[in-house]
Every structure is written in structure tokens, then in C-alpha cells.
Amino acid sequence: MLRIETGPAVSQGPGLATLAGAKRATADARLAMYRQALRIRMVEEEIVARYPEQEMRCPTHICIGQEAPPVGVSAHLQTRDYIFSAHRSHGHYLAKGGDLKGMIAELYGRTTGCARGIGGSQHLIDLKVGFLGSAPILASTISVGVGAAWAAQRRGENRIVVIYFGDGATEEGAFHEAMNFAGVNRLPVVFVCENNLYSVHSALEIRQPRHRTVKEIGPIHGVESLAGDGNDIDTVWQMAEYAVRRARSGTNPVLLEFFTYRWKEHCGPGEDLGLGYRGKAEFEEWQARCPVAGYRKVLMSEQILQNDADAGMKDEIAIEIDSAFKFAKASPFPAKEEMMRFVFPETRRLGNLS
Amino acid sequence: MTYCAALRDGQAQCLAKHPEAYVIGLGVPGPTGIFGSTAGLVKQFGANRVLDMPASEGGMTGVVLGTAICGMRPILVHMRVDFAVLAMESIVNQAAKWHFMYGGQMRAPITVRMIIGRGWGQGPQHSQSLQAWFAHVPGLKVVMPATARDAKGMLISAVEDDAPIIIFEHRWLYNVTGSVADGYTPEPLSGARVLRQGKDITFAGFSYMVLESLRAAEILSRLGIDAEVVDLRCLTPIDADTVGRSVKKTGHLIVADTAHTMFGAASEVTSIVVERNFADLKKAPLRVGLPNAPTPTTPALADHYYPTARDIATAALTILGSSGTLPPEPPSAHAWHDVPDASFKGPY
Numbered sequence: 001m002l003r004i005e006t007g008p009a010v011s012q013g014p015g016l017a018t019l020a021g022a023k024r025a026t027a028d029a030r031l032a033m034y035r036q037a038l039r040i041r042m043v044e045e046e047i048v049a050r051y052p053e054q055e056m057r058c059p060t061h062i063c064i065g066q067e068a069p070p071v072g073v074s075a076h077l078q079t080r081d082y083i084f085s086a087h088r089s090h091g092h093y094l095a096k097g098g099d100l101k102g103m104i105a106e107l108y109g110r111t112t113g114c115a116r117g118i119g120g121s122q123h124l125i126d127l128k129v130g131f132l133g134s135a136p137i138l139a140s141t142i143s144v145g146v147g148a149a150w151a152a153q154r155r156g157e158n159r160i161v162v163i164y165f166g167d168g169a170t171e172e173g174a175f176h177e178a179m180n181f182a183g184v185n186r187l188p189v190v191f192v193c194e195n196n197l198y199s200v201h202s203a204l205e206i207r208q209p210r211h212r213t214v215k216e217i218g219p220i221h222g223v224e225s226l227a228g229d230g231n232d233i234d235t236v237w238q239m240a241e242y243a244v245r246r247a248r249s250g251t252n253p254v255l256l257e258f259f260t261y262r263w264k265e266h267c268g269p270g271e272d273l274g275l276g277y278r279g280k281a282e283f284e285e286w287q288a289r290c291p292v293a294g295y296r297k298v299l300m301s302e303q304i305l306q307n308d309a310d311a312g313m314k315d316e317i318a319i320e321i322d323s324a325f326k327f328a329k330a331s332p333f334p335a336k337e338e339m340m341r342f343v344f345p346e347t348r349r350l351g352n353l354s
Numbered sequence: 355m356t357y358c359a360a361l362r363d364g365q366a367q368c369l370a371k372h373p374e375a376y377v378i379g380l381g382v383p384g385p386t387g388i389f390g391s392t393a394g395l396v397k398q399f400g401a402n403r404v405l406d407m408p409a410s411e412g413g414m415t416g417v418v419l420g421t422a423i424c425g426m427r428p429i430l431v432h433m434r435v436d437f438a439v440l441a442m443e444s445i446v447n448q449a450a451k452w453h454f455m456y457g458g459q460m461r462a463p464i465t466v467r468m469i470i471g472r473g474w475g476q477g478p479q480h481s482q483s484l485q486a487w488f489a490h491v492p493g494l495k496v497v498m499p500a501t502a503r504d505a506k507g508m509l510i511s512a513v514e515d516d517a518p519i520i521i522f523e524h525r526w527l528y529n530v531t532g533s534v535a536d537g538y539t540p541e542p543l544s545g546a547r548v549l550r551q552g553k554d555i556t557f558a559g560f561s562y563m564v565l566e567s568l569r570a571a572e573i574l575s576r577l578g579i580d581a582e583v584v585d586l587r588c589l590t591p592i593d594a595d596t597v598g599r600s601v602k603k604t605g606h607l608i609v610a611d612t613a614h615t616m617f618g619a620a621s622e623v624t625s626i627v628v629e630r631n632f633a634d635l636k637k638a639p640l641r642v643g644l645p646n647a648p649t650p651t652t653p654a655l656a657d658h659y660y661p662t663a664r665d666i667a668t669a670a671l672t673i674l675g676s677s678g679t680l681p682p683e684p685p686s687a688h689a690w691h692d693v694p695d696a697s698f699k700g701p702y
Binding site: 117132135145146148150154177344 | 422
């Protein structure tokens with residue numbers, strides 16, 4: 001017997017799942033989500049353009065093609081809510097309000113970086129906006145995020161935790177252990193699986209049984225689960241609205257599985273169709289369902305967005321991005337002393353991050 | 355007070371003083387209370403502060419880390435070191451690095467208690483001394499209290515400290531008594547302590563091997579040999595200065611650890627002393643530890659596997675070039691040597 005009934009029926013698979021009778025975002029909110037998705041896309045494109053200069057010297061995982069989940073999820077979050085992420089975290093960080101200058105400077109290894117240049121692209125953090133960290137070992141931040149949610153529940157804090165991870169992480173023991181604990185204690189967590197079908201170059205069908213989806217793992221751990229189109233910002237928004245409401249009310253944790261697709265190589269700015277692990281037809285099918293261009297089209301057809309407003313947004317964002325890169329490149333590198341400075345905390349104090 | 359009672363008292367002191375502190379682990383609030391070291395705490399502090407958990411050592415280490423970065427002070431208990439191996443990812447990749455890799459913005463004040471089993475056939479997977487693994491990772495502090503006073507005081511300091519701390523407790527120390535002050539009595543998480551003054555040879559030991567070193571010194575005193583015994587207390591930071599000062603005086607060194615000698619903490623201490631005090635050494639130092647084999651279960655092999663005070667004393671005679679012979683071993687109170695004393699009855 002499952003302790004928690006599953007959520008409202010949603011069709012499953014990379015098709016067009018929608019929550020029956022769900023609320024929709026206001027026109028202003030949809031415009032803001034479009035702008036955020038466009039901003040993430042443009043930031044990533046600029047990193048792609050400049051990465052070959054060999055100045056951003058750290059493993060960098062580009063999220064082009066996967067902009068919808070962070071945008072649609074973060075639209076429901078407050079600053080006090082926490083986010084944990086994994087290696088492909090730029091979109092999650094930016095959508096939560098993470099400082100762009102701090103992120104770019106981090107990629108350039110400068111002291112003004114969000115982790116003082118010590119962490120790089122895989123260890124983004126911005127405590128001011130509740131982005132508590134990201135790490136590249138699959139599933140490692142899932143249990144840490146669950147712990148943060150447990151702390152919030154124990155203290156009666158009005159706060160939820162969102163944890164992003166990929167399909168590969170759901171094969172790790174830590175994922176199941178953390179989901180189990182969240183289910184046992186009904187923790188205020190939303191697990192967000194961005195299922196992009198590949199773990200590096202290994203296809204989903206050779207890693208997971210064909211007859212079961214990631215979504216189906218949730219209920220056996222007491223975690224209500226929904227799956228849907230992770231390239232459609234409105235669908236993401238609707239599913240996240242439900243999940244965040246359930247988590248915030250303390251009803252139960254929720255797992256969201258979003259079907260989406262990475263456009264670039266696993267790590268780095270390049271294309272990788274030449275490697276042959278995924279087909280051109282598949283790639284083009286997903287590109288045709290671009291989360292940014294698709295949403296632009298929807299908003300224009302509904303006359304929420306006009307051409308000149310779209311162009312104006314692009315100009316503003318381009319200026320912001322340019323200024324972030326200028327800031328990063330003008331910032332100093334850490335001095336030698338920085339190496340030993342943060343191995344151990346210097347001072348004793350009880351009760352941090354309250 | 356026994357070492358075990360001191361551990362219990364240390365946790366009780368932390369729970370009473372720090373509302374952010376809690377104790378968690380498989381069996382922590384259970385009827386036997388981690389060999390007695392958490393016995394009754396749940397009655398005193400409630401089920402919200404003294405908790406059981408799913409059998410998910412890896413995931414739960416991440417969970418307690420998540421509470422720690424949010425300001426809580428978890429004490430996570432592993433009944434045997436061997437189970438903590440399941441949590442290496444969370445400890446080594448995560449807890450050890452969260453302060454560093456986020457440029458000092460995060461703190462991971464977790465305390466992990468790991469108990470080293472020995473005897474009664476604990477065997478290959480219930481008796482490992484893996485402290486060197488953890489000490490090899492920058493960002494972790496690894497301590498091994500040998501006395502009841504330190505068992506309580508270092509546990510209190512571990513909870514206060516903002517770094518992740520691994521405490522290794524040897525099961526054979528649990529019944530050993532020592533004087534322990536009342537109340538909230540932190541002991542430093544650094545620095546070795548000279549437990550016995552001597553002029554002829556230095557015995558530096560970790561954890562239970564401090565006790566064996568003291569016994570060895572006692573045996574040698576009957577031959578007129580005066581050994582100094584240093585309780586090393588911590589692996590990281592290691593206090594080679596205290597050992598160096600002792601070696602300056604004695605010129606001879608034996609380092610004893612509860613672990614395999616190869617690639618172990620005894621090797622590290624010996625290396626540092628050789629590097630710094632080469633001229634003070636009159637003979638090559640010696641390491642005492644476990645042979646490079648997993649722990650055999652049969653009691654018949656326990657005697658051959660674990661070095662004893664007599665082994666340390668014999669080694670000392672060799673190093674000192676003494677022609678003396680050890681006094682005969684007193685007739686044993688029990689046939690098997692796989693228990694620390696006759697009061698230990700299986701199973702445990």
C-alpha cells in the first residue's frame with residue numbers, strides 16, 4: 001500500500017502533458033518567464049562564444065535546450081526558499097536570482113566569483129537568494145537538500161527546498177536514500193529531474209528499465225510524482241505550481257520529471273553530433289521544440305509579446321551580459337594565500353545561516 | 355567514569371547546552387544505545403533530539419550535512435567504522451569540501467562518531483581502523499580520544515567546531531575508567547599529551563594503543579627502562595612537535611597505531627619526526643600496527659594479528675640494544691585473548 005496517493009493524472013512521455021484544470025500564469029508572469037529563459041539562453045550563448053578563448057578554465061556544462069524547468073519552477077519560489085543543483089546549474093542559479101557577475105567571474109576563476117574562484121562552474125552559490133550550492137557528483141546534493149528541508153521542517157520555517165538533478169542521478173543510491181527519508185518525514189521538498197535522455201554519452205534505455213519512468217520511482221518512496229513536457233514553460237509552470245503548493249503546505253514531497261534535451265556536448269561549448277551517440281533526426285526534433293523560440297511564438301500569437309518588446313529585451317540582456325564579462329575579466333585572481341584560507345573554518349560560532 | 359559513560363555524558367552536555375545539537379544513527383535511541391554510549395539519552399532529551407534513521411549511511415550523511423549547513427549541530431553515529439565506508443562520498447567529496455569549495459561561505463559542522471570493533475570474531479568487516487583514509491582528506495579533522503576525559507571533552511569540542519570532525523572510538527576502551535570532570539568540559543581538538551614521563555625511549559600511540567604503550571612502559575620499568583608515553587590524540591592536526599621534543603630527550607621512538615602499519619598514521623608520525631629530528635634519533639624508529647591482512651575472525655589468529663604491550667616492550671629492548679628479558683607473562687585469567695578483559699562476554 002502506498003502511503004500517499006499519486007497526484008492528478010497527467011499524461012506521461014515527451015508529449016504535451018498538461019495538468020487538467022490547472023491555473024495558468026498571468027500575462028505579466030509569462031512575459032517575465034520568457035525574459036528569464038531568453039536571458040539564460042543568451043548568457044549560455046555568450047559563454048559558448050567565449051569559451052574557446054581558453055580563459056574560462058573549468059568544466060562548464062551548458063544548459064541550452066533546458067531553460068524551461070528552472071524558469072517555470074523558480075517562478076513559484078520566494079527568496080527564502082532554497083535551491084540545490086548539480087553540474088548543469090547555470091539556469092537554476094540565474095532563474096533563482098543568482099548574481100550574473102558573480103557567476104561569470106567564477107567561471108573566470110576570479111576573487112569576485114560567487115565562490116571566490118575556488119569552485120568554478122560546478123560549484124555555484126549565492127546565499128543572498130537561497131541558491132545553496134551545486135556539485136557535480138551525481139545525486140550528492142540531493143541528500144544535502146533533503147537535509148536542508150528537514151532542518152526547515154524541524155524549526156518550523158516557512159521554506160521549501162527545490163533540488164535539481166538529471167536522469168543519471170536517479171540511478172544513484174543516494175537519490176533513493178534521500179527520497180525515502182523525505183517520504184518518511186513528509187519533507188517540504190520538490191525534486192526536479194531534468195530527464196535529457198543521456199548521462200554524458202550513455203543513453204537512458206541502456207541505463208534504466210524500459211517499462212518504468214523516473215516518475216514511477218517517487219510513489220514507492222512516498223513522494224508524489226508528476227511527469228511532463230520539460231520544454232514547455234507553461235507546462236513546467238503548472239506542474240511546479242502544484243508541486244510547490246503541496247510542498248509548502250507540508251502535505252508531501254513531490255517529484256517532477258521533465259522531459260527535455262541538451263543541445264551542446266555534455267561538457268563544453270561544442271556540438272557533439274559527430275560522436276554518433278545520438279541521432280541527427282532526434283536532435284532536430286528536439287531543436288524544433290526549442291523552449292525559448294517556442295514560448296516566444298506562443299506569447300506573440302497570444303499578443304502578450306510584440307516584436308519591438310522582444311528586441312528591447314534582447315538589447316537590455318546583451319548589455320547586462322557584456323557588463324558581467326567585463327567585470328569578470330577586470331577582476332583579480334586569488335592570491336597564493338587563498339589556497340589554504342578555507343580548508344578549515346577559522347572561527348567558532350553556533351547557528352549559521354539562520 | 356568509564357570511557358563509554360564519558361561519551362554519553364559529552365553528548366548529554368551538548369544536547370543540554372546547544373538547542374541546535376542532535377544525535378542520530380541506527381540504534382541510537384534503541385534499547386542497547388550504541389554499546390551504552392547513547393543509553394537513556396532519548397528519555398532525557400526526547401525523540402526529536404535523539405533519533406534513529408533509515409539504514410542509509412550515505413544518504414543520511416548528506417542529510418545531516420544539509421542540516422549542518424543550515425546551522426544545526428548533528429552527531430552522527432556509526433556502530434562500526436566499516437558502515438561509514440558507505441558514506442565516503444558524502445564525507446569526502448561533500449562535508450570535507452563545502453567550506454573550501456564555496457570560498458568560505460559554507461560551514462559543515464558535523465560530528466561523526468565511528469567505533470572500531472575488535473575481538474569476539476568481529477572479522478574483516480566489523481573491525482577496521484580506517485582513520486588514515488579520513489586524515490588524508492584536507493578539510494576533515496580526525497581525532498582518536500584514548501582517555502575518558504578526552505572522550506567526553508573532544509566530543510564536546512567537536513560539536514562546537516565549525517569543521518566536520520570524525521571521532522574514532524576504540525571498542526576496547528569503552529570499559530576503561532578515568533577521571534572526568536563534571537559539566538561542560540571541552541578538550542582541545544589538537545595537541546598530543548604526555549601521559550608518562552621517561553628518558554630512555556618514546557612511545558607515541560593512538561587510541562587503544564596508548565593503553566598498550568602504557569602497559570609496555572610498566573613492563574619495561576621493571577627492567578629499569580624508563581619509557582615516555584605520548585597520547586597523540588589527533589591525526590589532523592598531527593602534533594609532531596610534542597613527539598619531537600620527547601625524542602630530543604630519549605633519542606628513540608616507537609609509534610603504535612590501531613590500524614595497518616602500511617600507509618597509516620604511524621608512518622606519517624614517523625616520517626615527520628625523521629624529517630625534523632633526524633639528528634636526535636640514535637636508532638631508526640619503529641612502527642607497531644596491524645599486519646597487511648584483513649582481520650581474521652577466528653580467535654586462534656587474534657593473538658597473531660593484534661600487537662600487544664609485550665610486542666611494544668620487546669621492540670623497545672631491540673631498539674635500545676638491551677640484553678634484558680621481559681618478565682614472564684602472568685597466567686591469563688581467560689583462555690582467549692580476543693576480549694580486553696574477563697568482563698567482556700560474547701556476543702558484543
